[in-house]
Amino acid sequence: MSEIESGGRAAAIRAHMGRERQVLMRSHRCALSLVAAVVAALALAAGAAAQQRLTVINPDSAYPEGPSVVDGVLYYAEMGNDRVMRFDGKDNRQLWSRDGCGPTSVQPMGDGSLAVLCHREEVVTLITRDGRDVKVIDRDRDGGDFRDPNAAVSDGRGGIYFSSSGLFAPGARATGAILHLSSAGTLTREAEGIHYANGVAVSGDGRTLYASEHLGRRVFAYDIDAEGRLSNRRTFVNLDDLDAPDPDRTWELGPDGLAMAPDGNLVIAEYGAGHLLIVNGAGHLAATVNVPERYVTAAAFSADGRRLFITAPASLVSPNSGAVYAIDYPVPSTP
Structure with a gap:
């Protein structure tokens, strides 16, 4: 070769x-x-x-709202039935009721009582954990009233912040406000000019308050000072930056209840959209939780932070339908 x-x-x-x-x-x-x-x-x-993987807590709840977990017990409001419910892990039982109240939130106070926001009566009612009335609050420190109290959150100091929403209608003026009920029982107005104030949440370090501007489709953030006063309002997230564009979106869709996750994420119930949006500290979407009912109102964490309890009315106009669910928190923990 x-x-x-x-x-x-x-x-x-x-x-x-x-x-x-x-x-x-x-x-x-x-x-x-x-x-x-x-x-x-x-x-x-x-x-x-x-x-x-939703676990049904109550399949037939009359416009459920404003849940909270206190000492392992889930409390939530039924606006359609004018009552507060109690779920101990086995049974749903009525804890308290008053005709005309229209409750939308239940939150613990530092003295062991529960603060019930009566949306229709426009008062805050303090009750014991066995359902007895303690006090009704209908004026702030300066003698002013408040319109349509809606959502509340513990301030971490024995009191609560809550929203005074104003009129829920297309073209309504921005008359919503955030009020603070201190552990001593002093009620002050802390923020105003919100286009239907709705859900509220406090950061884990107690230095930031988040508030839904429902009709503006935004969530605001405020600084909390050493006295619990609010300042420095800014937009934390705009839901139009999270949701896909929808030319058929109707006016009532917007951020409702808020819940602060132990990992620092913020859970936003988007009313009318049938889901929870979970956003991180930068306002970016981390996860979505879908529920069958469109008009999801709020969520609350279990004591260990591993479960979410969700309140979800089925209709904008019917006060007698809805459900309460539980689901594992869907965002993986980071080492």
């Missing part, structure tokens, strides 16, 4: 081996892509399944 023939054959062999390597590499890449696609699909399926 000549050197030319030998060199040509060697080149041919090298070329053939190169083609085989290319085929093998392409096959390897395809296999890796297929594995990645399968893993991604499984992850998406797992996420979707997690969102659907």
Whole structure:
């Protein structure tokens, strides 16, 4: 065999081996892509399944709102039945009721009582944990009243912040406010000019208050000073930046109840959209939890922070329908 023939054959062999390597590499890449696609699909399926693993707490709740967990017991309001409910992990029982109250939130006070916001009566009623009336508050420190109290949150000091919403209607003026009821029983007006104030939440360090501007489709953030006063309002997140554009969106869709997660994420109940939006500290979407009812109002965490309790009316106009759910918190913890 000549050197030319030998060199040509060697080149041919090298070329053939190169083609085989290319085929093998392409096959390897395809296999890796297929594995990645399968893993991604499984992850998406797992996420979707997690969102659907709702445990029904109460399948027939009359416009449920404003849940809170106190010493392992879930309390929530039924606006349609003018009552506060108590769920101990086994049974739903009526704790308290008053005709005309229209309760929308139940929150603990530092003295052991529960603060019930009576949306229709426009008062705050303090009750014991066995359902006895303690006090009714209908004026702030300066003698002013408050319109349509809606959502409340513990201030971490034995008192609560709560929203005074104003009129819920297209074209309504921005008359919503945030009030503070201290542990000593002093009620002060802390923020105003909100286009239907709704859900409120306090950061884990107690230095920031978040408040829903429902008709503006925004969530505001405020600084909380050492005396509990609010200042420095700014927009934390605009729901139009989180939701896909929808030309058919109706006016009532917006941020309702808020809940602060132990990991620092903020849970936003989007009323009319049938889901919870979970956003991180930068205002970016971390997860979505879907529920069957469109008019989801609020959520609250279990004592260990692993479960979310969700209140979800089924209708904008019917006060006698809705459900209460529980679900595992869907955002994985980071080491």
